[in-house]
Amino acid sequence: MTDTASPTTRRYGSRPTMKDVAARAGVGLKTVSRVVNGEPGVTTDTERRVQEAIQALGFRRNDSARVLRKGRTASVGLVLEDLADPFYAPLSRAVEEVARAHGALLIHGSSAEDAERERELVLALCARRVDGLVIVPASDDHRYLEPEIAAGVATVFVDRPAGRIAADTVLSDSFSGAREGVAHLIAHGHRRIGFIGDRPSIHTATERLRGYRAAMADAGLPADERWVSLGATAPERVRAAAEAMLGGPEPVTAVFAGNNRVTVTVVRVLTAWPWPVALVGFDDFELADLLSPGVTVVAQDAALLGRTAAERLFRRLDGEAGEPARVELTTRLIARGSGELPPAGGGAGRAGQMPNGAA
Template structure:
């Protein structure tokens, strides 16, 4: 830094301000410092910065599967907020395995990230209490934390599925099936609850034969859909619990001669071209809200943990408006 200061004709403090993006430097002075930095090949020593400030300018994100478009959008939004705060994002996928989630989260803490954003796979997050007490800010997103109080950002899974099911009922459907993710997952349980609430609101019976929860693997979803579409009283409409279920449901329904209505939870690529009615949640808004909450904590906010629930949006595109077959 001394060489940079000498070449630019400024003091060490001015170089420090430019390097750390601090205010108080005129545009002309900043230009001279940056030209000196480029000419000398200066690189900031982040290790020294960590020792001085007690921060690593990095945050961790533990999600289910980065290959899933929903989590990809969420991760990108978190990264944009982190970048705006001069921080690096490090992420990893838990593959819906509670033990892997724990390992990833603690490994990130061991690498001294300043904060964590976690999409929970498990139901007990007391293992993070020592890290939180040590100053690692933590926000949970998409699902609430288990057995600890923490900031949480959710989508309205209950209200969204309730609206999607009510939409099918309004178009004349009385036999509606629901295919969702594993029942232990918070969002899956909330979406099933919304489906059942809509049926109850309309005075329709709850039939367990028209509900299937489990793996979102195509074989399992296909089997569940075919079972509901067969028999003496087949369903005339389906509610898909997430985008992976929707994709398989679309393939199954495309093979049938008689049309069956479909409402999917989560938007997906080409859904507009294929005419798929969806309950859309804003993955980017989830990630952005969680990241902004995290940096607010890092900046010293000490209010009680809160839960923020973001609204979903029903987007009619055709598949949810198909009337029941006679």
């Protein structure tokens, strides 16, 4: 007998089940299960009848029961450096969208670039039985995770690799991106190019410095240590580094900035500088195209990083085996004007003399 209960009756009565849907559509329970779970083997007409029954009854799949049968909690953790950093916003959103598509809740946390805080956050998430973790690492030693991974917590590292363990990793190709950005400055006549990056303990900072040195070596140019500065991205530190490079006896005519926070501070310094200085930054940032000149950047796709990491995580949760994989995504040079400025005064000022003959 077909169940003809109205949506109103169902709303105030018991929650409709797949058996109710099957009865209304006149099909078997397995057919409803296939439609609900997106499995093949159902004709178009049958799928239509099942979907109409689902809509009429207001049926909702019980994800909680489904994941509990699989021994899961339907939650994953995401540990970032800083949720306030614009770079991590699209990455976080992409992870959340993939988690949502898999019926999972995403729990965020910020490590503040502190290794001990990262460890506390990760272990707290594991204690709450998250199914998996996506981590932007602050630590260089992740052996503390070995018992959790052995217990079945799927783990993927993103933006930077894990330290001292083998794990799935999704990165941007920081080395090649920086090499291309510095080569772009060299192609526009620059020979004295400064590099200002993040702390040397951070993988992306050292990879971008390596790309800078490779580009300089490719062109047969020296990479004077006075033109290189790694450290905290605090504005006062970056400002001091930029001013030292620009005001030294052999001032740089161009700067390569190692990430978006460094780039923003360098832009502020150059805005007030008495002569033009070329600039290329690693990472795009909001309003970069509206400045005058627009800021040339090496752009990485943060959303693609997050999506790739999250999709790999859920493949592991669905049973994909194999050795840990390392995925490197390509970057893209976006020329907007600041990286195409020629060296001021031809870039040939004598030691102790400012470009354009400024005293």
